Amino acid sequence: MIDMDTIVSLCKRRGFIFQSSEIYGGTGSCWDYGPLGVELKNNVKRAWWRDNVQLRPDMVGLDASILMHAAVWKASGHLDHFTDPMVDCRGCQRRFRADKLDEGEWVHYCAATKGNKFMVPAGEPCKHCGARRTLCPACGKGGLTDARQFNLMFKTFMGPVEDAAAVTYLRPETAQGIFVNFDNVLQAMRLKLPFGIAQIGKAFRNEITPGNFTFRTREFEQMEIEYFVMPGTDEEWHQRWIDERFAWYQEYGLRKENIRLREHEKDELAHYAKRCADIEYLFPMGWSELEGIANRTDFDLKQHSQFSGKSLEYFDEESKQKVIPYVIEPSAGADRSTLAFLVDAYHAEEVKGEKRVVLKFHPELAPIKIAVLPLLKKNNQIVETAKKICADLRRRWYAVYDDTASIGRLYRRQDEIGTPFCVTVDVQTVGDAKATADQKVTIRGRDSMEQIRVPISAVEAVISDLMSGQWAAVAKQTGLVA
Ligand SMILES: [Zn+2]
Numbered sequence: 001m002i003d004m005d006t007i008v009s010l011c012k013r014r015g016f017i018f019q020s021s022e023i024y025g026g027t028g029s030c031w032d033y034g035p036l037g038v039e040l041k042n043n044v045k046r047a048w049w050r051d052n053v054q055l056r057p058d059m060v061g062l063d064a065s066i067l068m069h070a071a072v073w074k075a076s077g078h079l080d081h082f083t084d085p086m087v088d089c090r091g092c093q094r095r096f097r098a099d100k101l102d103e104g105e106w107v108h109y110c111a112a113t114k115g116n117k118f119m120v121p122a123g124e125p126c127k128h129c130g131a132r133r134t135l136c137p138a139c140g141k142g143g144l145t146d147a148r149q150f151n152l153m154f155k156t157f158m159g160p161v162e163d164a165a166a167v168t169y170l171r172p173e174t175a176q177g178i179f180v181n182f183d184n185v186l187q188a189m190r191l192k193l194p195f196g197i198a199q200i201g202k203a204f205r206n207e208i209t210p211g212n213f214t215f216r217t218r219e220f221e222q223m224e225i226e227y228f229v230m231p232g233t234d235e236e237w238h239q240r241w242i243d244e245r246f247a248w249y250q251e252y253g254l255r256k257e258n259i260r261l262r263e264h265e266k267d268e269l270a271h272y273a274k275r276c277a278d279i280e281y282l283f284p285m286g287w288s289e290l291e292g293i294a295n296r297t298d299f300d301l302k303q304h305s306q307f308s309g310k311s312l313e314y315f316d317e318e319s320k321q322k323v324i325p326y327v328i329e330p331s332a333g334a335d336r337s338t339l340a341f342l343v344d345a346y347h348a349e350e351v352k353g354e355k356r357v358v359l360k361f362h363p364e365l366a367p368i369k370i371a372v373l374p375l376l377k378k379n380n381q382i383v384e385t386a387k388k389i390c391a392d393l394r395r396r397w398y399a400v401y402d403d404t405a406s407i408g409r410l411y412r413r414q415d416e417i418g419t420p421f422c423v424t425v426d427v428q429t430v431g432d433a434k435a436t437a438d439q440k441v442t443i444r445g446r447d448s449m450e451q452i453r454v455p456i457s458a459v460e461a462v463i464s465d466l467m468s469g470q471w472a473a474v475a476k477q478t479g480l481v482a
């Protein structure tokens with residue numbers, strides 16, 4: 001299993017992810033997606049949106065604002081209950097989650113060994129004196145305050161006056177924007193149950209202990225679905241969504257052995273949830289949540305109906321009755337998914353005695369689809385032909401031209417950023433004094449490193465087949481380049 005440091009350093013080196021405000025020393029747990037990262041993340045979001053909205057007759061989309069009426073958070077329960085228990089160290093002033101104090105190793109100055117400093121493994125007693133941790137785990141000296149409840153919402157002020165009446169919050173989840181628009185969408189789109197509303201957008205949580213790269217951050221992007229169903233059909237729909245979402249990640253390349261379902265225990269469930277299952281991925285730090293799929297019952301619509309005084313019912317034509325729909329919520333993280341696809345794509349291989357790092361992205365997710373490379377950058381005909389092919393391909397896919405190194409180096413660079421196909425233009429393509437041009441180019445596949453040779457006029461059609469995973473079939477037709 002690859003470690004996180006390797007991923008973080010590859011991400012920085014190749015322009016996937018940078019630390020935010022790095023020239024000022026960085027800002028805690030905030031990350032910026034670089035030129036390749038933004039492509040990768042956009043591709044993840046685009047695949048999710050197409051599969052969950054555009055390809056389904058029972059789904060529509062929404063893009064609600066981040067700032068909402070403050071009453072939303074009273075109704076949703078976030079104002080009163082969206083808290084973590086927190087303690088402070090009286091010595092070093094560090095802040096910890098009270099329920100996570102013993103999840104990391106702790107600093108101990110041991111009286112049995114003349115006060116020597118030890119790092120004791122998480123949750124274990126000192127092996128010299130048998131003492132357990134009571135003081136601050138980070139400095140080993142300070143006492144801890146009693147636990148206090150700390151609200152995770154970012155508070156801000158709307159308008160020019162900073163007083164209580166102007167207080168509002170950055171949304172801690174995108175879901176509430178969907179619930180408050182339930183009736184608007186229902187009426188405007190003339191929908192019938194069951195139907196769903198999907199949304200991709202930023203959410204903010206003032207986590208006490210963020211970490212693990214882009215896995216847990218204070219600003220993050222969600223891909224959420226609220227799927228409304230007739231009460232009584234909710235359990236069946238819940239299972240269908242669990243199965244579909246679990247299959248989705250594998251369709252885009254996550255390996256089966258690295259993904260699992262984890263059912264929430266009864267005491268772990270939110271008070272309104274009937275059942276919840278997490279899709280977990282085997283990240284470098286261990287199994288962690290990628291997506292939660294919850295049956296939220298009719299809790300949210302009921303709450304907003306009560307607090308707003310507006311009816312959020314659905315009139316069922318068949319039974320001629322008004323019902324409050326139940327809701328199934330598949331809630332995924334765009335940043336987490338992107339990180340999981342990155343981690344899973346990473347392969348370090350040995351090729352002819354040399355190390356090759358390759359990101360084996362699904363072609364749909366790869367930031368760059370095609371690199372067009374000239375074999376000789378001093379040959380004008382080769383360069384011009386390559387640039388022309390690149391410009392033609394770019395109208396349909398993200399393609400780049402690169403002539404800044406030898407062909408071997410160029411291939412390795414494209415492997416390391418996960419470009420599925422390289423198109424190479426050589427002397428044979430354009431001809432020279434000794435031979436006439438064959439007007440063909442070489443296409444190299446990233447994973448197998450096999451090469452095929454096809455006419456320039458057929459490149460677009462061939463790449464189209466290759467993008468849909470037909471390398472073997474195409475290679476059989478054209479034959480491999482020896
Ligand atoms: Zn301390």
Ligand SMILES: [Zn+2]
Nearest residue numbers: 110126128129
């Ligand atoms: Zn000790």
